Amino acid sequence: MNIDVHAHVLLPAVDAAVADRPGHAEHRALDARRNGPASLRASGAMIGERLHRLTRVDARLADMDAAGVDVQIVSPSPSHYHYWADRDLAREVYRLANEGTAAHCAASDRLHGLGLVPLQHPDLAVEALDHAAALGLRGVEISSHAPGRELSDPALAPFWSRAEAHGAVVFVHPFGCTLDERLDRFYLSNIVGQPVENAVALSHLVFSGVLDRHPALKILAAHGGGYLPAYLGRADHGHAVRPEARECADPPSTYLRRMWFDSLVYEPSALRALIDAVGASQVVMGSDHPFDMGVDDPVARIRAALPAGPARDAVLRANATALFALPT
Incomplete structure (x- = not known):
């Protein structure tokens, strides 16, 4: 089986739940400032054209067949995080997201799902993870941070512990970049912003010692981990020479x-470089189906990058x- 671990579903029930709620207008305004008007228009048109592929199981399975994908791990669209929500709304959002994703995946044994947790409320994040596990979801998707809360925040320790206990995968998939208006043209908010956020989020997990304290965590990074795997020498050098960079026990790499x-990571050479940095055992196929920054031929790209053999089969x-x- 060829397994695509990075694919999304759009859940209209979540959008309906947050519409006109206090904080939603401010959230939309921030998104508009970060992306700029040209990208907002282009993204709206793209979603409209691909809505059936984001919501209908038959369209998803047809895409999978065309790409040679046998199984997908489906996660909610990152637009459903809504980390601005208060406790009551956050609970409603995660329940709708988890239940909606589980229902979508229940339509085919080729689909498995991930849920959402409200990182802005760490105690609810634990509750949401339990809810996702009870529905049979394989883990949860989180962004690179929540407002005022990095992934290194000690308040998230119970969440990491519960993820270990469940054996749940935590899929780190950014939504929005805190470089804000500096990236509001040319779709830099995504082209540059997403890999920046990946690198920052993973660095918080590594340098803070979260992975020392929670060695059984299953962290999966979208977008090949962003810029971090390509510049590990600087991370290791900083760990060696800066005392404040030594909260982790070992070199970051x-x-x-x-x-x-x-x-x-789009290019065959980039995929091979990622494997050189992290090992063939740590790379899995991802397409970002069906968004335009994803790829429609993930299997073909891996075959183009790797010769037939154990490494290709592993990925x-x-x-x-x-x-x-x-x-199996």
Whole structure:
């Protein structure tokens, strides 16, 4: 089986739940400032054209067949995070997201799902993770941060512990970049912003010692981990020479071989460089289906980058089977 670990579903019930709620207008205004009017128009048109592929199981399965994908791990659109929401609304959002994703995936045994948790309320994040596990979801998707809360925040320790206990995958997928208006043209908010946010989020997990304290965590990074795997020498050098960068026990590069990374790096040479940095056992296939920054041919791209053999088989299927505890 060829397994795509990075694919999304759009859940209209979540959008309906947050519409006109206090804080939603401010959230939309921030999104507009970060992306700029040209990108907002283009993204609206793109979503409209691909709505059936984001919501209908038959369209999803047809896309999978065309791409040679046998199994997808489906996560909610990152636009559903809504980390601005108060406790009551946050609970409603995670329940709708988890239940909606589970229902979507229940329509085919080729689909498995991830839920959402409200990072802005760490105690509710634990509750939401339990809810996702009870629905049979394989883990949860989180952004690179919540307002005022990095992934290194000690308040998230109970969430990491519960994820370990469940054996749940935590899929780190950014939404929005705090560089704000500096990236509001040319779609830099996504083209540059997403890999920046990946690198910052993973660095918080590594340098803070979260992965020392929670060694069984299953962290999966979208977009090949962003810029971090390509510049590990600087991270290791900083750890060696700066005392404040030594809250982690080992050089930062060693922790990347304890996380997993999707293959969405576009170029064969980039995929091979990622494997050199983290190991073939830590890379899984990802497409970002069906968004335009994703790829429609993830299997073909891996075959173009890697010769037939154990490494290719690991990236296409074996690593994801083990990571998500899928039936073989």
